Amino acid sequence: MAETLPRAAAAPKAAAAREPASGVRIAGLTVELGGRVVLEDLSAEVARGEFVTVLGNSGCGKTTLLRYIAGFVPARQGEVWIGARNVTEVPPHQRNIGLLYQNYALFPHMTVFENVAFGLRARNAPSAEVRERVAAALKSVRMEGFDSYRPAQLSGGMQQRIALARALVIKPDILLLDEPVSALDANLRAAVRTEIKLLHEAMPELAVIYVTHDREDALMLSDRVMLLREGRIAQMGTPQELYDRPRDRFVATYLGLANFLSPDAVARTLPGIGLPPRGEAGAFCLRPESLRLDDGGPGRLVGEVLRCEWHGSAVLLAVRSAECAEPVMVETARRGRVPEPGERVVLSYVAEDCVFVRD
C-alpha cells in the first residue's frame, strides 16, 4: 500500500475533483459455484490509483473474484465497495466499471466507433460529446481512423486496443482486466503490457485489478500482488515482498525458483542463525541468486554439480548436496568459469537471504 501513496499524492487535483476516492474493498467474500466453494472468506482492499494483480493457477478463483466485482457472480456472503459506495446489491450496469476480456468481446455487429460509443450511449451522452470522447479514446490507444472498421477486420492486438478504449472511455472507477495478454504471442504480449502500464500512468487515480496466471505480468506491472490459492489469499503484498519474504512454500515457488533447506540443515551449515518458532513445520527458502559459488561463508554448502542449464544471461547449476533432498539450484553469471558436471563445489550464503516459509 505504501507504494501507492506517493502516486496518489502526486495528483491531488484529480483526487479533489473525484471525491470520494474510488478504490475497491471486498469484505468476507465467500462464493459457491455449482456446490463448490470457489472463494472463501476473502477480504482485500485496492486503493485508488493502485495496480493490483490477482495471480493464481487456473481454478484458484481469480476470474470469479473479478466477475464478482463486476457483478456477474452472486456471493453466498460478503460485500463489495467501490469508493464509498456499497455496490453489493447494485446490478453490473450501474457499477461504473471497465472490464477487459481475454478475447476482447467486441460486439461483432457494430463498427469500432459504435463499440467504443456503446457505454456512452448507455449513459445517454449527447452525440457531440460521444463523437469527441470516442475520438479521444481511439487516439489514446493509437487507433484513430479505424472508426468504421468491423472488429473482424482487425488483428488481435488492434482488437485488444479497441476493447481497452471501449472500457476506458466511460471513465470507470475501476478497470478490471481478465488475462488480457494471454491470447497474444510473446512479442506482442510485452508491447501490450507496456501499453497498459503507460495508460495507467496517464490515469493515476484509476484502480486496476489485473487477473493473470503469469508471474512475469505480476512482477512487472503491479503495485501489489494478490496470490490466490484454492479460493484463499496465499499472500498479498508488493512483488518484492512476495518474492523476498514469501509466507509459505507455495508463494515462494509460485514467484520463482526456490531452494528449501530444512532448519536442521541450516543450523548445521550456518551456525548462529535464529531458528523458527517451535512446532512450526517449514523450511528456509533461498533463491538461486542468493547462493554464491565461493567459500566466503558464513553459510556453506558442499555439493557436486549435476548439470548446467544455459539461460542466456545467466547459467543455472543444479548441485546435489547432502544437506538437501532436492538438487540445489544456483544462479551464476556466465562470465568467469562455469563448473562442469561432476565437479565438487562449495556454495555460500548469508543469513539475511534465508526466509523461513511454512509448508
Place this chain on the structure above:
Amino acid sequence: MSATSRTLLARGANLSAVVLLVFGPFILYPLGGLFLLSVRTKSGMSIDPYLRFFSDPTSLEVIHTTLAIVLASAAVATIVGVALAALLFYLPFRGSTMLVRLMELFVAFPSFLVAFTLIFLYGTQGSVNVFLVHTFHLSHAPIDFLYGFGGIVFAEVIYYTPFVVRPTLTALTLIDERVVEAARSLGASPALVARRVILPMALPGIVAGSILCFLFIMNEFGILLVLGSAKLITLPLSIYSAATVDLDLQAAATQAAVMLVASLSVFVVYRRVTRAGTRSHARG
C-alpha cells in the same frame, strides 16, 4: 427491496408467464387431456381401456408391425448412414460436400413425398419395372415390393438415413486428427485405427443419431399413409384411423397415450445418451 431480489422476482414472474402461456396451451393441456380422456369411461375413471387395448389381438398385431418396421428401418438406416458418412468424410471427392448439403435439404422435404416418388420408380407401372420388362422381355413386373414391408422400410431408410449421416459426420469432424496420427505413428494399421480409435470416439454421436432415427421412424405417419396397406398398420396409422374413420375417440386417445409413453421413453433415452456425451466431452 434489493436489486438482486427484484431481478429474481421479475425472472420468476416471467417464467410463470412462460409456463402459463406456452407450456400450458401448447403442450401440457392437450397431452394431459389426452390421458384424462383415455381413462374416462362411463363408469368413472378406469384403466379398462388399456386392458382392452393390450388384450386385443388386433392391437398386438399393430404393435408387432410397428416394432418390426422400426427395428428393420432403423438398423438399415444406421448401417447405411454410418457407412456413407465414413466414406464421405475419409474419401472426399469433388461434389461430396454438395451431397452432404443435398441431404441437409431433406429437412424441407415432407416424408410422404419420398414415399410418393417411389411409386413412379418402383411401382408395377414404374420406370424401373418398365425398363426391366422391356430389356429382358418379361411378361410381368419383376419388382413388386412397394406396398409392403420392403417398400415401407425402403422409404423410411431413404428419408431417415440423413439423420444418421449428419451426427456421424459431426462426430468424425470432432475427432482430433492428431490422435489418429498418434495411433498411426505407434504402428496401428488403418483397420486397427478405425476399430480401436475412430469408432469408439465417434460412437456417442452414432448412437445418438441412431436413437433419434429410431424415434422418428417410430413416429412416422406420412410414409405409411402412402405405402401402408390393411395388413401393415402401425400405431400412428391406427390412431389416425380410430379417430377419423371409426370415430372412436376413446380408443384413439388410449392408443395415443400408449404411443406417447413409448415415444417419450425413447426420447428420455436419447436425452440421457446425448447428455452423457456432452458431459464426457466437456471433461475431456
Place this chain on the structure above:
Amino acid sequence: MPVARRRTLALAGLRFLTGAVCLWLFAVPGLVVIVSAFASDWVATVLPTSFTLRWFEHFDATDVDAMLTSFEVAGMVAALGTILGLWLAISLNPLEGRRLGGLLDAVIMVPNSVPSVVLGLAVLLAYHAPPLDISGSWAIVVLVQTALVMPFCYRMCAAALKQEIPVFREAAASLGAPPAMVLRRVILPLLEPAIRASVALAFAFSIGDLGATLMVYPPGFATVPIVVIEDVERGFYYRASALALILLVLSLASLVLVAGRGRRAKVAAVAMER
C-alpha cells in the same frame, strides 16, 4: 498390376459408389417430383415421352385454396413459433445447468418427440369443446403447427444464446447498458441469424406437415400436403406432383432466402441432431 495402382482404382471405385448411392437415395426423389410435375404422361415408359404445363394450368379452386391456406398458415406459424421460441430461449437461459432448466428444456422438445398424429389428436380433443372451442377455425391449425415447430425455434435461439452471446451480454452490462438496452442493442442483433433460421425452418416444417394438420383441419382449411395425399389416393399422380413441386419450391425458397448462405448447416444440425 502394381499394388499402388490397384489401390487407387479401388478407392476411385469406392468414391464413385458413394456418390452414386447418395444421388440414388437423396437426389432422385426430388428429381422425380420435378419430372412428373411436367410429364404429360409417364406410364409404361422408362421416362416421360413428352412434357407439358398442363398440370399447373389446371389447378382448381381446391388447389388454389390449399396453396393460400398453406402459405398463410405457414407465415403465421413461422412468426408465432419464432416469437415463442425466442421468448422461451431468453427466459430459460438463466436456468442453464439447473435441474428446473433441464426439465423445462425437455418438456419443450416433447411436441417434436411424439408422433404428429398424437399431437394433432391431443390438440383436437383439447380445443373442440368448451372452455375453448376453436375446432372450426384456422386457429386450430396454426396452434397445432406452432406446437410442432416451437421446439426447433427454441433450439435455434437457445443454441446461439448459450454459445455465442453470454460474453457480449456481460460486456454490454459492464459498459453500463441496462437490461433493456442489452436486449435491444446486443442480444437481438446478434440473434438475427438464429431468428432468420428459425423463421425459415418453421415455415418449411409448417408447410410440409401432414399428420398433425390432417387430424385437426376444419372443412375448407385443407393445406397443400392434405390435397396432395387426397390426389395420390385417388390416383391423380401428376396433379399431386405439380402441387408437391410448388410446396417444395416454397419451403426450399424459405430455407435459401431467409436462412441465408452458411446458415443451412446450422439449420440442419438443429433439425437433424438437436
